[in-house]
Amino acid sequence: MNASEQPTTNFAFGRSNYVWLGVGIATLILGYALMSGGGSDDPNVFDESIFSFRRITLAPSVVLAGYGLIFYAILKKR
Template sequence: MKKNQQKENKKPTHDFVFQKKNYTVMFIGLAVIALGFILMSGGGSDDPNVFNPEIFSFRRIRLAPTLILIGFAIEAYAILLNPDKEKKNTK
């Protein structure tokens, strides 16, 4: 009888899916993605009849898309990261 009363008295706990470490890594990934989009912007021409070859620079063609892909990889890592794994192995 005592065991049944203890189960009834327990209040449900609301645990979050992600913890502080996950959100920190997610924020870093979002910052890298934002940096990639910022580096990709610009390079247009004020006059539509004049071609500006700056649009094909290394920064816009190689660096910015690479940063965006790295940011998405960081986001995937942040989602799959399990900070409790370290705590469970020590117990």
């Protein structure tokens, strides 16, 4: 093999796929962070904040969007 004949590396994904994958993972992290919290230190006290809009509606929607972005990143052509 000559010095001018460099072996080419074929990656499974292109640059845009990795960008979409990173955005999807960041969206997942954001969704799970939105879902966390709302616990009570005292087990005898019920905290209504666990049923807030953020934890019941927004966070699962963000998580599903994150999984959708990851799915898109995997299936997208270079």
